[in-house]
Amino acid sequence: MAADRKPLRIAIAGLGTVGAGVIDVLQQNAEILAKHCPRPIVVTAVSARDKSKDRGLNLSGVDWVDDAAKLAEHPNVDVVVEVIGGSEGKAKELVEKAIANKKHVVTANKALLAHHGTALALAAERAGVGLAYEAAVAGGIPVIKAMREGLAANRITQVYGILNGTCNYILTQMRETGREFADVLAEAQKLGYAEADPSFDVDGVDAAHKLSILTSVAFGVAVNFAGVRISGIRNVSAMDIAYADELGYRIKLLGIGRQTPHGIEQRVHACMVPAASTIAKVDGVYNAVVTSGNFVGENIAIGRGAGRGPTASAIVADLMDIARGFILPAFSAPAESLEPAAQAPVGLHAGSYYLRLMVVDKPGVVADIAGVMRDENVSLESMIQRGRSPNDPVPLVFTTHETTEAAVGRVVKRLSDIKSVLEPAHVLPIEPLS
Incomplete structure (x- = not known):
């Protein structure tokens, strides 16, 4: 003994x-x-x-x-x-x-x-x-252990979540106070929630690092950070957050890994999620990770994703496993079996989208925009247009029915050729999460 x-x-x-x-x-x-x-x-x-x-x-x-x-x-x-x-x-x-x-x-x-x-x-x-x-990944939330052990009997079809507390804090404060990104970022830096150089956080790189790891564990494939499509939250405005609220959504930076008929999809981006969804209610510096298994269904874990205590707790838990002699393959499957997975082409991503335009308020502009969307087979679900201001730019907001990312990209490119459209369309995917 x-x-x-x-x-x-x-x-x-x-x-x-x-x-x-x-x-x-x-x-x-x-x-x-x-x-x-x-x-x-x-x-x-x-x-x-x-x-x-x-x-x-x-x-x-x-x-x-x-x-x-x-x-x-x-x-x-x-x-x-x-x-x-x-x-x-x-x-x-x-x-x-x-x-x-x-x-x-x-x-x-x-x-x-x-x-x-x-x-x-x-x-x-x-x-x-x-x-x-x-x-x-996700600090003190035991998501790796959950997937490698508790969900090991399942075929995981999707893993997604709020993987960066800095971005979640900024978006929460923007929604609650109506302030713009730069103002809230400066406050987050003063409070120690954001680094002096916040690029890794606000540009989505930190979340993409974590997503590539989660994807490997979830689907038993080689880690593929280069295959993550990454965008951050710098371009999210207070106006977009207000419109999201009016439409029944909240804006979150999500990392999403998903099995599709075309391959594995890995995306980190700001998107709209239904305000009634669980993920929409995860605010402040908290993280959340959701996994979908073919037998267990959906699991969600919420907690602090960074900081001294949560991160140290996770490290000591790993040390305890080693002390017990409990050692699993790092990415769930034996490393010898970790093959590169087929990547789903970006343009084939299917879903609904939010588009905000700043336009010159004059007769015919809506018809011109609608014509472009019709020509690209993008169907409109809703439109918001308020007020008249012949001398100042006014916002036009559209949401679409399900379409492809490639079709939306073509719409955005063609809209930039319309003289009444004053700046590139701001686009956010809509994720119909529960």
């Missing part, structure tokens, strides 16, 4: 918010972990940029390693916890070396997995070690 209690020795690369949070969880919840885990989890080595910084942590008896990559060779380490971040550089070097040295890896690095996940999973399998990453 003594051998069963041999400590699981871990090294932490990165002692920022999350790395320090892992130590907090291990220390503050030591009694809980002792009840549920057959082996003590002990931090034996750490690495960070600044050794002199006071982090409020007790690191007595812990080896400090200046070069994080050397943690992979540390003789007193069984598991490397990587919370450096980034798809290349030191994080990639550390993870590759740790696997090569037959050390388990736990990471919160969605960018690394989105770009190199399949290769890393294959290397981990061949080395006989675990590659665990619950914290990389």
Whole structure:
């Protein structure tokens, strides 16, 4: 029995918010972990940029390693916890070396997995070690564990969700206050909800990293970040949010992975969802992930998708699995079987759309626009036109019946040739989610 209690020795690369949070969880919840885990989890080595910084942590008896990559060779380490971040550089070097040295890896690095996940999973399998990453997707929400274990008997046909808390906070504040994107973004930066350079968040890249991982786990295919169609929320205006509300919708940035007759569809974009749907009611910094299985039906998980506590909690849960000897293939199916999937052509996506135009208010403009839509076989479901202002641009809002993205693209291109249309049409897909 003594051998069963041999400590699981871990090294932490990165002692920022999350790395320090892992130590907090291990220390503050030591009694809980002792009840549920057959082996003590002990931090034996750490690495960070600044050794002199006071982090409020007790690191007595812990080896400090200046070069994080050397943690992979540390003789007193069984598991490397990587919370450096980034798809290349030191994080990639550390993870590759740790696997090569037959050390388990736990990471919160969605960018690394989105770009190199399949290769890393294959290397981990061949080395006989675990590659665990619950914290990389939706923070403290156990969505990877749910798909790999609880939903393993199902054929998953769709996975989608709110995968970025920064964008969800901004869109929520825009709806509740009527303010424009730039104003709310500046406030989010002051509050610490958005980075000084918010591009990865507001342009949809962060959500796309996470979606590519979810898609791989859900459908048993190779990770394909390059196959995600990405757009963000910079062009969502207070006017669009107000019109969405009037039409019975809310605007959310969603990541959507879906099996279609034409291949797998991966999209990250702002879209309209019915105001009565569950996903529409997930506000603020919260995340939500919905999976659809052929026997279990629809499952939704909601919680905090980032932050010190939730992310550290997910990392420690992965460490507990390793301590129990419970190691699954990283992306649900054995890495040897992860083949690239056929991608559904973007233009074949079918659905309804919202279009907002700014036009010169004069006779015949609506007829001209309707003629373009008729010629492209795009059927109108509704139109909103209010007020008269011969001297100022006025908005025209349309929603369509189901059509294809290619048809809408042709409409938008032709509308730009109409002199009365003053700027490119703003288009949002409408997702009929429950």
